[in-house]
Amino acid sequence: MRRTDPEGHGPVRYGPPLPDDGLPVLPEIAAVLAAAAGRAESEPVGGGTALLEAACGYWGRRGLPTEPEQAVAGPGAPALLLGLTFALGGDVLVPRPCAAWWAPYARLLGRPVFHVATPAECGGVPDPYALLETVRRVRDEGGDPRLLVLSVADDPTATVAPPEVLHETVEAAAGEGLYLVSDETWRDTVHAPHDTVLVSPAEMLPEQVTVVTDLAGAHLPPGWPAAVARFPAHHAGNGLHARVLDVLTALGARVAGPVALAAGYALAEPEPLTARIGAAVHLHARVAAAAHAAAVGAGALSRPPQAGRHLYVDLGPLRAGLSSHGVGDAQDLEDFLAARLGMPAPGGHRFGDDLAALRVRLSTGALLAGTDEERAECIGSPTPLELPHVQRALIHMKSVFDDLRDDAQRWESPR
Template sequence: MTSFTVTPPSPNLALNQLVDRRRAAGDRLVHLAFGEARLPVLPQLAEQLALGAARASYGPVAGGAGARAAVAGYSTRRRLPTEADRVVLAPGSKPLLMALQLVVPGDLLLPRPAWNSYAPQAVYAGKKVFGVPVPAECGGIPEPDALRSAIRRARAAGGDPRLLVLTLPDNPTGTLAPPALIRELCALARAEDLLIVSDEIYRDIVHDPESTAFLSPAEAAPERTVVTSGLSKTLGLGGWRIGVARFPPGDTGALLRDAVVAAASEVWSTLAGPMQQVAEYAYAEPPEVVARMRDSARLHGAVARAVHRIAVDAGAHCRPPTGGFYVYPDFEPLRPLLAAHGVTDSASLAARLLDDSGVVVLGGHLLGDDPHALRFKAATSLLYGDEQQQRAALRAADPTRLPHIAGELSQIADGFARLTRPRGAS
């Protein structure tokens, strides 16, 4: 019998389907296990989608000239001077990340914890994955000395680490790496000849951009950094599947871009024409798009901070969120109390929250974290209610005071408090 490369289904997608089934059966669940930006679609984007309906031909694999130029302009406005020929569009950033795993030789260096798709993609590409723990102060990226040690250990074990994936702001911790640390990592990448993939899909969801400095690795090491992004998070278009990649300048960047385009030609052919119409409009950043990104970042920040306060009030350690829509609490201070109720690791912690309180989270073990730790990811972006409630949340001075969001936050607080109570206790 032929053997196959098999990995479990994506755990966040599996949990999302579980929630849908249980809600259909009448269960009241608070869903914190799926990183979807549940926001209403901007009417102008829907208009562009309709206008693009006639774009039914395949078109260029890398994307049409107009859409690529718009992405180049978006990047240039973010201190990343970009020519349109260094941009590739795809049906979501996920295929671009997979294509990079396929065409870049060697093994993968990955922060621990990290988004749950990076490691399985590397396995499908035949790579080994070497995890590097992330200290709280590092904003979701490895501390340089720890990364250097991991590279040495990987090579001593017969590995060939060539690729480093970073996420800025970070998923799952909801934090952002400081510029000085990015510069150190980029210097190390040069010294060790690593290619950096900077996943910046949350770049426009920095909660306080006026006081939070963002440095892309593509600024500090432009010749060896690929930036991936998309419209799933900033504009809530996850189901439309619009992803982009920006490749480095120079000959190496051109060869890498050509390799990804060749892979794309055999896998997804091109981004659908109507979605290219949307991308061209959105990445030009007309006023209504800029306003929506600003309002959504404010909403995400307010609700993430509220869940952070709940976790800290419950006795957990938790890094203050500064970007995206995640918090990553650590209930280690409560380990003796939790152990008395059978909670000894991240899997049992997530199970108790679901069974006792209807709070659904993604255990840290599913993100490459130490399975014995008492950590999980909580995605706060599904707390905004139905479409009408989402619009109200975007407008509200304090969205956490809206009844529907306040009710969800109350159930989360009760769920966290119940963790250390005997089962059945009120």
């Protein structure tokens, strides 16, 4: 990500992609795609029968019974969110920070986007009292808030919202008549699934929630774009479902035929895939914990990562040292850390956070980078943090953070 000019400080076209897993493609799913390479026919808009039935099975195993007429597939979650935003109309509410791709689609449609502070416990969902105050203020100013986008397993903060916090937020949203889109891209990447309770808003408010899942979260490589959406049953979701299909049709937003077959295979969750997902989650949990320890050990602030392949770090306590390097805001920090770490370090402003705040999202996949053989070794190793290329990357990260801590201590005013 190159430095942007002052007027375009962090424009959309430099927005960060979803965190990569840094691993080779699973051979079994690569074989499915390869076998489908000769498929000439197009996948229907919204997804074919086999793909939608696989999606229904996926949600059913997670306590969300679904019929094919409630489901839609698209070439990535952004296309689905664009369709939903257009179909619902009105102003959009999102937590601060939020996934980098949420707000641009509303702005593309000319819809105002309002960021709402998150609770102390987690990111991904607005604080219920802050949500009520924001809705009141927007309406007092003549706005029309209709849609709240949230995420229980969050990008960028890598936290999982506790059910009681989520329940309060959902209740507040329902009381204000808001429709909810729940981005559940990262729900299958929870680091400690037996110790972490993850509840979908669709379980709490079934008639006012659409669930969106981008398969790049856990099931497919990011370069194979596919996502699925689950609408409320019966009359509550029928009209919205139809309007979203209209948008996808107008955009020609279809899942590529070979990718659709790979997505159907992935959503059916055969044993090779579930084993790979489990191993990858365990690997990234360990790497994220090591990266988190390096950051907080140097004095930075970060909630312990609970899901995904990333962590969100606040380097505000090290501002004095960073200032000596010319770092004054999140864009400066992005440029500085990307150069020092040798990996993408998108600033918090990419996620709707304050430009002045010194926050970044760091991805664990970049710490696994190496040859194909080295990356494959990561997934099967009982001690991945001791592999030479991973160990070098973590040592380098720790040294960068430690240097910043030392710089900050040197520049702090004596007491």
